[in-house]
Amino acid sequence: MNKSFDGVPVLNNINLTIEDGEFFTILGPSGCGKTTLLRMIAGFIAPDSGAIYLGSENILGLPPNKRNVNTIFQKYALFPHLTVYENIAFALRIKKLPEKEIRDEVKKYIELVGLSEHVHKKPNQLSGGQQQRVAIARALINKPGVLLLDEPLSALDAKLRQNLLIEIDNIHDEVGITFIFITHDQQEALSISDRIAVMNSGNILQVGTPAEVYEAPSDSFVADFLGENNFFDGVITSFVDERFARLQNPILGEVVIEMDKALSLGDHVRVSIRPEKLKLSKVQPPQTDKILNVVKAFVHEVIYSGFQSKYFVWMEGDKNMPFKIFKQHAIYFDEEDEDVVWWDEEAYVYWDADDGFLVEVNAGEAK
Numbered sequence: 460m461n462k463s464f465d466g467v468p469v470l471n472n473i474n475l476t477i478e479d480g481e482f483f484t485i486l487g488p489s490g491c492g493k494t495t496l497l498r499m500i501a502g503f504i505a506p507d508s509g510a511i512y513l514g515s516e517n518i519l520g521l522p523p524n525k526r527n528v529n530t531i532f533q534k535y536a537l538f539p540h541l542t543v544y545e546n547i548a549f550a551l552r553i554k555k556l557p558e559k560e561i562r563d564e565v566k567k568y569i570e571l572v573g574l575s576e577h578v579h580k581k582p583n584q585l586s587g588g589q590q591q592r593v594a595i596a597r598a599l600i601n602k603p604g605v606l607l608l609d610e611p612l613s614a615l616d617a618k619l620r621q622n623l624l625i626e627i628d629n630i631h632d633e634v635g636i637t638f639i640f641i642t643h644d645q646q647e648a649l650s651i652s653d654r655i656a657v658m659n660s661g662n663i664l665q666v667g668t669p670a671e672v673y674e675a676p677s678d679s680f681v682a683d684f685l686g687e688n689n690f691f692d693g694v695i696t697s698f699v700d701e702r703f704a705r706l707q708n709p710i711l712g713e714v715v716i717e718m719d720k721a722l723s724l725g726d727h728v729r730v731s732i733r734p735e736k737l738k739l740s741k742v743q744p745p746q747t748d749k750i751l752n753v754v755k756a757f758v759h760e761v762i763y764s765g766f767q768s769k770y771f772v773w774m775e776g777d778k779n780m781p782f783k784i785f786k787q788h789a790i791y792f793d794e795e796d797e798d799v800v801w802w803d804e805e806a807y808v809y810w811d812a813d814d815g816f817l818v819e820v821n822a823g824e825a826k
């Protein structure tokens with residue numbers, strides 16, 4: 460599927476298959492085309508080329524109200540003059556269902572979203588989170604095959620976002636229909652989705668489970684967007700076996716990496732290692748049956764934040780190779796403890812070779 464606005468491409472060759480009943484998230488930075496994609500699924504705008512299937516039916520020719528999908532927008536589009544009850548009942552009244560049936564249905568969905576105590580309030584008497592729940596109930600009462608949610612939590616504060624996110628997840632489990640959820644918040648995406656499509660500049664870069672996109676991002680944009688990284692570059696100089704290769708980096712020296720992709724001698728590669736995968740110690744790490752990379756580093760900053768500390772180090776003491784290391788405090792943290800690494804100290808940074816991942820490979824000079 461493709462879409463341009465005034466000759467400017469906004470979506471390029473979008474090709475997605477979303478499974479029935481799936482919680483599918485479209486994740487990407489502001490302006491990458493998420494809402495445009497959702498509006499095309501909903502039928503508010505048409506793609507320049509391509510098709511959209513719901514099951515086996517191409518729904519491209521159908522107007523929004525004939526598509527079996529409902530949308531929840533970023534801003535609550537509730538009727539301000541109607542109560543919670545009447546907002547939710549609205550679609551059923553249009554369908555002219557018998558009063559008893561409407562009452563039973565509305566009651567069911569009000570309970571589903573936890574608003575039983577607020578049925579007679581008007582939208583301006585509700586909190587943002589409660590308004591968004593009305594919007595969810597109002598969309599679900601139409602029994603759509605697909606629910607589209609365009610950043611439904613973005614107007615809420617952090618705590619409330621988290622609570623409502625868990626509730627949306629529970630509602631999804633309860634109703635069992637397909638949810639297509641849009642967000643630019645990677646934490647939200649990772650915590651709620653069955654699968655995530657990561658978008659940038661109108662392109663889908665990777666589709667996978669939360670663990671797949673986090674642990675094995677397809678390129679450095681995805682790696683960066685989904686969390687914190689330490690990147691280093693190098694040239695492949697030799698192979699350990701079929702799984703591991705050695706690279707040379709001017710500051711780090713020789714580092715062993717796992718080959719997630721096929722590599723040749725002389726290839727220039729970029730590797731990422733997440734800060735939580737790095738370990739820091741005053742003493743040389745013990746031998747294990749894993750392949751360890753061990754590099755000396757200088758700690759130039761430590762930020763203690765209760766459950767963890769963030770260490771900012773210079774690898775080999777070189778300011779041109781700053782790394783971040785996140786250390787969880789699973790046991791009581793005592794800054795007097797002699798094992799604790801602190802400012803202006805030298806320490807060993809080490810990591811299992813298979814914990815890094817390749818984010819870029821460029822073929823070397825012809826051999």
Ligand SMILES: Nc1ncnc2c1ncn2[C@@H]1O[C@H](COP(=O)(O)OP(=O)(O)OP(=O)(O)O)[C@@H](O)[C@H]1O
Pocket residue numbers: 464465469487488489490491492493494495496643
């Ligand atoms: N009707 C339109 N006419 C012209 N350009 C548009 C139109 N709608 C969207 N665009 C442009 O298309 C691009 C993608 O917009 P879109 O709203 O899909 O982004 P988004 O990923 O939803 O961003 P956000 O996270 O900020 O909501 C933007 O550059 C936007 O300016």
Ligand SMILES: [Mg+2]
Pocket residue numbers: 493494495
């Ligand atoms: Mg948007």
